[in-house]
Amino acid sequence: MQHFLSTQDWTKSELDQLLLAAKRLQQSPWNERMRRRSIALLFFNPSLRTRTSFELGMHQLGGHAVVLQPGKDAWGIAFEESTVMDGSEEEHMKEVAGVLSRYCDLIAVRAFPKGQDWLVDRQDLLIHHLAKYSQVPVINMETILHPCQELAFIMALQQRIGSVAKKRMTLTWTWHPKALNTAVANSALLIGTRFGMDVTLLIPEQAYALDEQFMQQAHSNAQASGGSVEVTTNIEQAYRDADVVYAKSWGALPLYGQVQEEQKLREPYRHFIVDEAKMSLTNNAVFSHCLPLRRNVKATDAVMDSPQCMALEEAENRLHVQKAIMLKLLNA
Amino acid sequence: MQHFLSTQDWTKSELDQLLLAAKRLQQSPWNERMRRRSIALLFFNPSLRTRTSFELGMHQLGGHAVVLQPGKDAWGIAFEESTVMDGSEEEHMKEVAGVLSRYCDLIAVRAFPKGQDWLVDRQDLLIHHLAKYSQVPVINMETILHPCQELAFIMALQQRIGSVAKKRMTLTWTWHPKALNTAVANSALLIGTRFGMDVTLLIPEQAYALDEQFMQQAHSNAQASGGSVEVTTNIEQAYRDADVVYAKSWGALPLYGQVQEEQKLREPYRHFIVDEAKMSLTNNAVFSHCLPLRRNVKATDAVMDSPQCMALEEAENRLHVQKAIMLKLLNA
Amino acid sequence: MQHFLSTQDWTKSELDQLLLAAKRLQQSPWNERMRRRSIALLFFNPSLRTRTSFELGMHQLGGHAVVLQPGKDAWGIAFEESTVMDGSEEEHMKEVAGVLSRYCDLIAVRAFPKGQDWLVDRQDLLIHHLAKYSQVPVINMETILHPCQELAFIMALQQRIGSVAKKRMTLTWTWHPKALNTAVANSALLIGTRFGMDVTLLIPEQAYALDEQFMQQAHSNAQASGGSVEVTTNIEQAYRDADVVYAKSWGALPLYGQVQEEQKLREPYRHFIVDEAKMSLTNNAVFSHCLPLRRNVKATDAVMDSPQCMALEEAENRLHVQKAIMLKLLNA
Structure with missing residues (x-):
């Protein structure tokens, strides 16, 4: 049984096949290959695109999605081993996984990190415990990775610029x-x-470096694929001759959980906004973002509304790639 | 592409056709004319009837409804042009409309006015921006108008009293x-x-007059239709010989957003409740209300439980008219 | 028209038939006997199993479930007769029942007691008013009884130990x-x-006795069935030679609504946890619980993870028995 927790667990050839299947599903969205199949969508955090695309995707394949929000309309869930559950969580992941495995054919989960201790959050325990206890394949709808978004991005990019x-x-x-x-x-x-x-990873200062585990994976990836990774704090250098600009905001890991201090550190860097001046340095780059995006904060209206922006295509592709993932996981 | 934002945007003949289609759907509720079609239902406010009737209505036509609650289980949404989004909203209506248009065939929205500044709220900007940016037809599930309720009311009335x-x-x-x-x-x-x-619009005092834009539309409507509009504060005069009594509570627009002052102004007028004594002045009038209704506050149990009350029929008709609207908007 | 409010309203033979139907549905989960049928699921409280099993159960029978959360995404609901509704509830059960009866073929409700006055809560007024005003069958998804859980438990037990x-x-x-x-x-x-x-009902002290109405029903049941009821505070005596151990926590009724006092009363009794030592006194008993369960608080990991634990089977059976109940109520 295979899960979809990180693209790193899948071979390049498997990822290529998923993308190919997604492109076929874009052309021909409806079939009955998930007839009598169901997926539980566990949302610990809000969602618009993910919720809609998984629910509709399953429907378009003849199946059914159940949307659950633990701690809101469902119970809070603990997942540590051997824990004495006298806190706020009413239920353990062993039972949640066990029960949902008996009801459904797939389980997907969105569980953002809790934001207090990165040494804990970087282990991504919730989804790994879910996968461990589940009898059915588990899909990551965003934890400390967002692998469905990755495929949607690559698919949109391939459709824009080819290889x-x-x-x-x-x-x-x-x-x-x-x-x-x-x-x-x-x-x-x-x-x-x-x-x-x-x-090229562009950050305002070293505190905004990404976690070492992902940097190392990126370096290994590059070595295997013939690509490269570079980190810079130089805006002009980063944008110069770029073919693709991908924007995202995140908090500084060394100040993880220290909201005020982190905010102070971040404050001088509002000029990292993606705007026309920066985009003009590029090789007529396509621009994208995973959405939701705050306009005129992360990117200007001019960039968002330009023909270079492919954010909506990427969002649409969530539907197609997720259908491909569900079908693959169930060999359906 | 047509939207259903206000009945004023539709010709009388189109409204008549919607009502005819609704009556047919009441007789024959099930078909597959929305097969492979979907609607996104965006609820910024609570709902029982609207939610249930749209979701089931779509299902009865072979389609699928996705229920989203921005700011609760989905992200908060900004809609002003050129806004610098550094407040609480995470996403702009341009992207919401763009993404949902790629996933769904219809978008419906419930967005009550925010209740602070009537000069802003009376423009009904959220739904108009949604319609502007959407690539698919938009349906009003209640903003500062409730056009689905209008058709459900007229349909119930026609079924009670004919023309x-x-x-x-x-x-x-x-x-x-x-x-x-x-x-x-x-x-x-x-x-x-x-x-x-x-x-006849019965209000306790001038502060409860409705917005001038709707009064003017009503006068134009009456001129074209051969009807009339009159405003009074005289209860007896208003009820005398009425064929239909429709009840609703609302806040005084001159004190919009001034909760305490408005409450004080409203306090002496509890006797505007619809009761048997008032109904006895009428021409054996039918009574209705959009629901939810607070019993013995807006109308007495005796009125609500009388055979004259058609509130449940009106509520049922929400299902039928909304199915007719969805089918018409998609020419399905 | 029959409701499913309490198993006490159903004959033993009817319950046996429901269990038989449930076992058949476990073998053969999919059919179209609820085609064009729908159920409204009213949740006043959170749910994972109930929500998922009803929603999927209806889907597996070709029907559709609408999930509503009054007071959250739907309006708050009053149910007392002749009440002047000037409090927080926006809507009366008469209208909710009336409207949902017009939209749906079944209504199910979860409404936990409010926890302030047991003399009020023990009357279970909300669901009884719903059943009174509904034009369609009503199903109890847990109020002060949880009859769907009862059947799931018995079904799991029969599958483990036969008669x-x-x-x-x-x-x-x-x-x-x-x-x-x-x-x-x-x-x-x-x-x-x-x-x-x-x-054998094992309680830490007399304050944890169950309500007299249910004790009396249990005694009548035992008399009719050839079983027996006994209450004890002696742990060893209760566990000795047991064939089945069922665990549950609840608050002391004499201190109902007195949170702090009740907590103090409960505090010395943490040792009532189900553990291996206690289970070793039994006749190799099967263990179960309705879930959600706090591990190492109500039962130890060792008990939960032992082959004697049938909690997941019981949870799975919720799906099967609820499908049987829905089919029976609609003679479908």
Whole structure:
């Protein structure tokens, strides 16, 4: 039994097959290959695209999705081993996984990191415990990685520019009023290097470096794929001749959980916004973002509304790639 | 592409056709005309009837509805042009509309006015921005109008009394512990005059007058339809010989956003409750309300439980008219 | 028209037929017998299993479930007769029942007791008013009873040990950080005695006795079925030679609504946890619980992970018995 927790667990050839299947599903969205199949969608955090695309995707394949929000309309869930559950959680992941495995054919989960201790959160325990206890395949709908987004991004990029190998991809940090999850940044880094791109990570200062585990994976990826990884704090250098600009905001890991201090550190860097001036340095680059995006904070209206912006195509592709993933996991 | 934002955007003949289609769907509720079609239901506010009737209605036509609650289980949404989004909203309507248009065939939205500044709220910007940016038809599930309710009301009335032209309709304000939205009152006024009724708006004092834009539309409607509009503070005069009594509570627009002051103004008018004594002045009038209704606050148990009350029929008709609207918007 | 509010309203033969139908549905889960049928699921409280099993169950029978959360995404609901609704509830059960009866073929409700006055809560007014006003069958998804859980438990037990008559069932109170609902304890007591088991209710002290109405029903049940009921505070005596151990925590009724006092009373009884030492006193008993369960608070990991634990089977059976109940109520 295979899960879809990280693209790193899948071979490049398997990822290529998923993308091919997704493109076919875009052409021909409806079939009955998931008839009598169901998926439980566990949302610990809000969602618009993910919720809609999984629910509709399953429906378009003849199956059914059940949406659950633990701690809101369902019970809070603990997942540590041997824990004495006298806190706020009413239920253990062993039972949640066990029960949902008996009801459903797939389980997908969105569980953002808790934001207090990165040494804990970087282990991504919740989804790994879910996968461990589940009798059915588990799909990551965003934890500290967002692998469905990765495939949607690559698919959109391939449809825009063809083969992505050796293309220059700038992954730029942007300012945001809150210290956000690094998931999409980690994911963009992984998938770019996996597909042989020359990835430049642009950060305002060293504190915004991504976690070492993902940097190492990116370097291994690049070595295997013929791509490269480079980190810079130089905006002009990062944008110069880029073929792709991908924007994301995240909080500084050394100040993880220290909201005020992190905010102070971030404050001087509002000028990392993606704007026309920066885009004019590029090789007429396509621009994208995972959404939701705060306009005129992360990127200007001019960039978002330009023909270079492929954010909506990427969002649409969530539907197609997720259908491909569900079908593959169930060999359906 | 047509939207369903206000019945004022539709010709009388189109509205008649929707009502005819709704009556047919009541007789024959199930078909497959929305097979492979989907609708996104965006709820910024609670719902029981609207949610259930849209979701089931789509299902009965072979399609699928996705229920989203921005700011609760989905992200908060900004909609102003060129706004620097450094407040609480995470996402702009351009992207929401763009993404949902790629996933779904229809978008419906419930967005009550925010209740702070009527000069802003009376512009109904959220739904108009949604319609502007959407690539698919948009349906109003209640903003400062409630056009689906309008058709459900007229349909119930026609089924009770036949042709409604020249019938006397009393639209009465009632007391309620909170300053509510004027949407259903505006809508009742518009649809009554549109269908040639002689509409009397009963309010406790001038502060409870409805917005001038809807009064003007009502006067134009009456002129075109052969109906009439009149405003009074005289309870007896308003009820005398009425054929239809429609009740609704709303807050005084001159004190919009001033909760305490408005409450004080409203306090002396609890006697506007619809009761048997008032109903006995009428021409054995039918009574209705959009629901939810606070019993013995807006109307007495005796009135609600009387055979004259058609509130449940009106609620049922929501299902039928909304199915007719969805089918019409998609020419399905 | 029959409702499913309590197993006490159904004959033993009818319950046997439901269990038989459930076992058949476990073997053959999919059919179209609920085609064009729908159910409204009203949740006043959180749910994972109930929500998922009803929604999927209806889907597997070709029908559709609508999930509503009054007071959250739907309106708050009053249900007392002749009440002047100037409090927080926006809507009366008469209208909710009336409207949902027009949209749906079945209505199911979860409404935990409010926890302030047991003399009020023990009357279970909400669901009885819903059933009174509904034009369609009503199903109890847990109020002060949990009859769907009862059937799931008996089904799991029959599949483990065959005929349950004259088997020794220990229903043990366990500690929990909160004063929980007595519903599942009441239900386990009723269904055990109904099926002829010798039920021992183990409580830490007299304050944890269950409500007299359910004790009396249990005694009548036992008399009719050839079973028995006994109450004890002696742990060893309760566990000795038991064939089944069923665990549940609940608050002391004499201190109902007095959170702090009740907590103090409960505090010394953490040792009522189900552990291996206690289980070793039994006749190799099967263990179960309705879930959600706090591990190492109500039962140890060793007990939960042992082959004796049938909690997941019981949870799975919720799906099967609820499908049987829906089909039976609609003669479908």
